[in-house]
Amino acid sequence: MTLSGYDAYRQELTAVAARDGRVVCLAAPAAGAGHPFELTHPDRFFGLPRTASTMVDVVSGLVAAGFRPFICVGPGPRGRGTAGGLGLRIRYLEAGATVVTPYTDGLDDYPALRRLPGVTLAAPCGEAETRAVVRAAASCDRPFHIRVGFLPRPYWPPADLSPQPLPSPVVWDAAGVGDEAVCLVSVDEDGTALARAARTAAPWLGHAHLLYLDDAHLRRASDELAGRHRRFVVTGARPGSERVTETLTRLLPGREVATGRPVGRRADSEVAELLRAAHRLAACA
Numbered sequence: 001m002t003l004s005g006y007d008a009y010r011q012e013l014t015a016v017a018a019r020d021g022r023v024v025c026l027a028a029p030a031a032g033a034g035h036p037f038e039l040t041h042p043d044r045f046f047g048l049p050r051t052a053s054t055m056v057d058v059v060s061g062l063v064a065a066g067f068r069p070f071i072c073v074g075p076g077p078r079g080r081g082t083a084g085g086l087g088l089r090i091r092y093l094e095a096g097a098t099v100v101t102p103y104t105d106g107l108d109d110y111p112a113l114r115r116l117p118g119v120t121l122a123a124p125c126g127e128a129e130t131r132a133v134v135r136a137a138a139s140c141d142r143p144f145h146i147r148v149g150f151l152p153r154p155y156w157p158p159a160d161l162s163p164q165p166l167p168s169p170v171v172w173d174a175a176g177v178g179d180e181a182v183c184l185v186s187v188d189e190d191g192t193a194l195a196r197a198a199r200t201a202a203p204w205l206g207h208a209h210l211l212y213l214d215d216a217h218l219r220r221a222s223d224e225l226a227g228r229h230r231r232f233v234v235t236g237a238r239p240g241s242e243r244v245t246e247t248l249t250r251l252l253p254g255r256e257v258a259t260g261r262p263v264g265r266r267a268d269s270e271v272a273e274l275l276r277a278a279h280r281l282a283a284c285a
Helices: 005-019 036-041 055-064 086-095 125-140 189-201 217-228 241-251 267-283
Strands: 023-027 045-047 068-072 098-102 120-122 142-147 170-174 182-186 206-210 231-235 256-259
Touching: 005 023, 005 068, 005 142, 023 036, 023 098, 036 217, 045 120, 055 068, 055 086, 055 142, 068 125, 098 206, 120 125, 120 206, 120 217, 120 267, 125 142, 170 217, 182 267, 189 206, 189 231, 206 217, 217 241, 231 241, 231 267, 241 256, 256 267
Parallel strands: 023 045, 023 068, 068 098, 098 142, 120 142, 182 206, 182 231, 231 256
Antiparallel strands: 170 206
16 A cells, blocks of 8 residues: 655655664654654654744754754644744755655645745655655755655555665656657646646656756756757746746746646646647657
């Protein structure tokens, strides 16, 4: 049974901590209930108070002592994060902790997060990618901001990521058919689902999923994308994904980059919009 990214994070962090005594877990009340980390490593599990700003000093002390704190702000009502406002998350990241947050209202915080030096922004899709990113974060000396989803994604990823200590910033689903084929570039879990649905209707499309969204990884991703395609449609079903489109447009000079995200439409309309955008680019070839 495939796990959601949120459950995969909890399980994988618990497994990683069994091998690495430096890993510490801090969780908001909603994220800590029944946490396997607390059951397995109670001496390295800490609950975050609802007013968690005082915990920043604790996190800084843990990092200074050589520990690697993971902080999950947790799901609140309707999937909203608790104890995880943007300002507080930034302070945790600046202190050197890795922050894990469920998808909430989208990528509206992306412009602020990408300005943080040395922070890796990860948006894995499904269980395998989430586990790989958790392992990568635990093995690195820099903080990660990891978004995790609540729904199992049994169709993703198309390849086994388990041998990779640090997954590539681009996970390829399929290359497009023909030299001038349009490539869908998916940003988040829902965007990846939309891209897969669009490829079912138009198998000539390529599809690449962006696993990391910070500038350093996007520069690497843009080199890899440019080596295979000239035309791209970015698909992210949540607000803020258009900011990734803007970044890729700047990093891909001489390439055509469009967005396929209509705001406030049903999923079937979003797939149709993706296909329209792809056909428009293909017609310009």
